[in-house]
Amino acid sequence: SQTIHQWPATLVQPVGSPLSLECTVEGTSNPNLYWYRQAAGRGLQLLFYSVGIGQISSEVPQNLSASRPQDRQFILSSKKLLLSDSGFYLCAWLDRGDTGELFFGEGSRLTVL
Amino acid sequence: GENVEQHPSTLSVQEGDSAVIKCTYSDSASNYFPWYKQELGKRPQLIIDIRSNVGEKKDQRIAVTLNKTAKHFSLHITETQPEDSAVYFCAASRSSTSYGKLTFGQGTILTVHP
Numbered sequence: 001s002q003t004i005h006q007w008p009a010t011l012v013q014p015v016g017s018p019l020s021l022e023c024t025v026e027g028t029s030n031p032n033l034y035w036y037r038q039a040a041g042r043g044l045q046l047l048f049y050s051v052g053i054g055q056i057s058s059e060v061p062q063n064l065s066a067s068r069p070q071d072r073q074f075i076l077s078s079k080k081l082l083l084s085d086s087g088f089y090l091c092a093w094l095d096r097g098d099t100g101e102l103f104f105g106e107g108s109r110l111t112v113l
Numbered sequence: 114g115e116n117v118e119q120h121p122s123t124l125s126v127q128e129g130d131s132a133v134i135k136c137t138y139s140d141s142a143s144n145y146f147p148w149y150k151q152e153l154g155k156r157p158q159l160i161i162d163i164r165s166n167v168g169e170k171k172d173q174r175i176a177v178t179l180n181k182t183a184k185h186f187s188l189h190i191t192e193t194q195p196e197d198s199a200v201y202f203c204a205a206s207r208s209s210t211s212y213g214k215l216t217f218g219q220g221t222i223l224t225v226h227p
Contacts, residue, residue, distance in 0.1 A: 032213050043119075043202055043217035044157065059214070090156065094213035100145060102213050104156040 002027035006091045006105030013112050019064075019078040021108045023091030026072065032094040033074040034102070035066055039087045050074060086112045115140040117205050119218025127226050132193050134221045136203035137185040145208030146179060146186045147215070151200045160201075161188070164208065193225045 006023045013019060025031050032051050036044040046059045048066035056066050063082050067075045074091055091105040116139040126132050138146075144165035149157035163170045163177045163186065170177050174193075179186040190197055200222050204215040 034213055041220075043117075043219045044204075044215070045217070046214055049214060092213070096212070099162075100208055100212045101147070101159050101162070102215065104158070106156055 002093070002095075002103065004091060004093055004103060004105040006108055008108060009106065010109045011111070013081050013110065015083060015112055016080045019076070019081050019085070019110070021076040021089055021091075021110075023074040023076075023105055024072055025074075025093045028072070028093065030071060032096065033068065034092040034094070035074065035076050036090045036092060036104075037087045038090065038107075044090065048076070081110075081112045083112050086110055115143055115205055115216040117203060117216050117218045119203050119221060121221060122219065123222045123224070125224045125226065126193050128193060128195060130193055132188075132190045132197070132223055132225075134188045134201055134203070134223070135185060136187070136205075136218050137183075138205045138216075139184070140205065140207070141181075141184065142207050143205040145206050145212070146177070147204050148177060148188050149202045149204065149217075151202065151220075153199075157202060190223075193223075195225050195227050198223055198225045 003026045034049045035047045038044045050056050050068045064078050089108045092102045095101045119136045147162035148160050150160045151157040161172050161175050161177050163179050174191045176189040200220045202220045203218040206215045
């Protein structure tokens with residue numbers, strides 16, 4: 001069965017520091033992968049999605065970037081964090097079968113101070 | 114782009130009562146409408162979804178209805194239980210071209226009192 005791993009689970013970073021969140025998927029090949037962000041008390045907002053290695057689409061202008069160096073690896077990065085980057089970041093992969101269900105990772109809670 | 118509005122933002126019910134959460138969407142091309150449940154500090158998980166060729170779908174105590182003309186859809190939970198307490202999100206997408214690219218509502222915090 002497919003599983004999705006995301007780390008780190010929590011991190012506290014100072015403003016201006018870099019960021020790297022990693023997501024890996026097991027049990028599937030060539031998945032569609034997504035990064036969503038959930039600000040406190042709000043819904044989820046799609047940040048990036050990828051349909052294959054090296055293919056990244058950005059949904060909103062922001063201070064973050066994404067990369068997909070391997071088929072089942074998706075990385076979210078920033079060179080210099082802003083206070084507004086705080087939030088709960090969720091990686092997800094898509095079941096391309098009939099369900100179309102989106103499966104989320106456990107999430108990474110980022111606090112920028 | 115798509116905009117999804119969700120109401121109410123909080124909902125408190127007694128165990129055994131029904132709960133209804135409503136969402137409206139703006140993009141008439143949207144045709145896939147999932148509902149996710151998120152327990153405190155955990156990942157969202159799909160509980161039910163509906164496609165535009167269907168007006169209603171049921172799964173045990175949960176049902177979803179869709180009115181494409183009015184562009185709104187609703188989640189109905191009957192015989193609520195304390196374990197139903199969570200945040201519920203509705204979402205919409207153009208499934209034919211945008212599976213996984215979901216636009217979410219703001220969420221509803223459901224509290225079921227024993």
